[in-house]
Amino acid sequence: MRLPLGLAAYRALSWRAAQPAQEPSAPRPEGALLWLHATSAERLAALADLGQRLCAQRQGVNLLLTVNAAVAPTEPAALHTASGRVGPVLALTSDHPGLIRDFLNHWRPDICLWTGGDLMPNLICMAAEQGTEMILADVNAASLPRRRGGWLSDVTGPCLMRFDAILTDTAETATHLRRLGLPGRRIAAMGRLSTGASPPPCPDTALNAATQLLAARPLWLAALLDHDEIAPVLAAHRDALRFQHRLLLVAVPADADDTANLIATARDNGLRSADWHGGDPIGEETQILICDDSGDLGLWYRMAPLTFIGGSLRPTARGNTPYEATALGSALLYGPHVADHAAAYARLAEAGAARCVRDTASLAAAVIQLSAPDHAAAMALAGWETVTESAALTDHLIEMIQDRLDQREAAAHARA
Structure with missing residues (x-):
């Protein structure tokens, strides 16, 4: 095929340039x-x-x-x-x-x-x-x-x-x-x-059990909390409880070894906690539900109308993907340090599906505002439409x- 003039000139000029070195390629697979x-x-x-x-x-x-x-x-x-x-x-x-x-x-x-x-x-x-x-x-x-x-x-x-x-x-x-x-x-x-997003799975039995147990409580989720985020997130929940006294926080650490720190920090803040997998009774007095298995996030993303995605408040943090929570109908809050997923958060924030918070005060204010079902629902719908567009x-x-x-x-x- 004869090349058009512009393309022929481009090709000729390209040949005149020195050919860059290249590393050996992996073998081509069959098929x-x-x-x-x-x-x-x-x-x-x-x-x-x-x-x-x-x-x-x-x-x-x-x-x-x-x-x-x-x-x-x-x-x-x-x-x-x-x-x-x-x-x-x-x-x-x-x-x-x-x-x-x-x-x-x-x-x-x-x-x-x-x-x-x-x-x-x-x-x-x-x-x-x-x-x-x-x-x-x-x-x-x-x-x-x-x-x-x-x-x-x-x-x-x-x-x-x-x-x-x-x-x-x-x-x-x-x-x-x-x-x-x-x-x-x-x-x-x-x-x-x-x-x-390919939403994480959740057995129907686990979802039915959690729904029967917690459906009457307004709740929000703090997912994949790193060690330095535990104190500010629990402080934000304590502040939010002054306006929404029945509000329940489900806290899932990124590292299961931080479970003890979660329990101690809750106690230091005067918050009553229960261990989801430990079999602790969960009553009206329970203010924080601690789940040490991030494999359960498929359940909690389905249960929570509002999710804070951890790994995003600490200045050296890089963020976690927001799409799994969004695909399962949760409105999103996140910290400013999400470099590994910056495009995803910007896309969701532009659509009105996610909001950036910077500290305990802004997180508490957002949780209080979005505890109103209509506000969280509007964000969740915008997120679902964005993820599926x-x-x-x-x-x-x-x-x-x-x-x-x-x-x-x-x-x-x-x-x-």
Whole structure:
């Protein structure tokens, strides 16, 4: 295929640059290979979710996750989390044709799902030339480079032509792309791709028992408290009790070894506690229910209309994921130190589903205000809508990938 002038010039200039050194790649696994590329930490987390779901549905498919240069050096926590779920994540930091040729010859991906508009022209065009089926999702107008005399740059337009399917964030973006001459049958407006949640499980028997025992009490949850958060959170609960005397706090430490500290701190604050797993009686006088097993959070996220996510108040903290609680209908409070999940909290806060608190006083004030069922319910609904907004796109992408893998397998059998 003859390259358009802008793309040909880009390719020629790329060859003139020195080829960066690269580390040896791991062996390519046998079988079909799905290549997932993320251009942000949020998209990386969403692709890890999608990849896990696809592997659970289809045996024999292999995943290759990559990120661009903007994500690799700035989001180490996101890379670590994704690696732990679906395997190593490779950083593609150069669009040098020699480097790209070696990458594609080694991995030979069957399908590429590229997310976002930070396109690498040599990589995308050479992959398509090699026979990789190309899908672009979650692309928006702001992320596509423009030229002075038109909407897209001379390189980006031909690059987009290499995609077999383009799923945009809005109908307006889709319309723009069609007006530029991209085939309309390839383009659909499907919304943003964002991280959802796989809610932690909870046995029906445990949920029924807890509901019968605690349904009459207003309660809130402090989940995954680290050692330094116990005192300020229990002090906030003590302050909230002055306005809501029947309020019950369910406290779950991040480390079960902090259970004794929880009990002692409750006693020092004049608060009556009960041990959920210890069989302590839970009556109207109980003010704090202590659960030392974070494996029970599936139960407490379902029970609590309001949750404070710990690991976020201490200045050196990094935060815990908010999506599990949100997906199970709980309004969220969190501290300011959530660097490992900053995009997720910002997304929920913008939607009105989460609120940042900074100390005992602001936590107590938020708990008092959100103890009103209508306030917490409005936040919980906003959170659920935010977490599930990309579900249709994720389902569509999985179905699309499944169909294309089926077609490639059928074609391979026909040739054999």
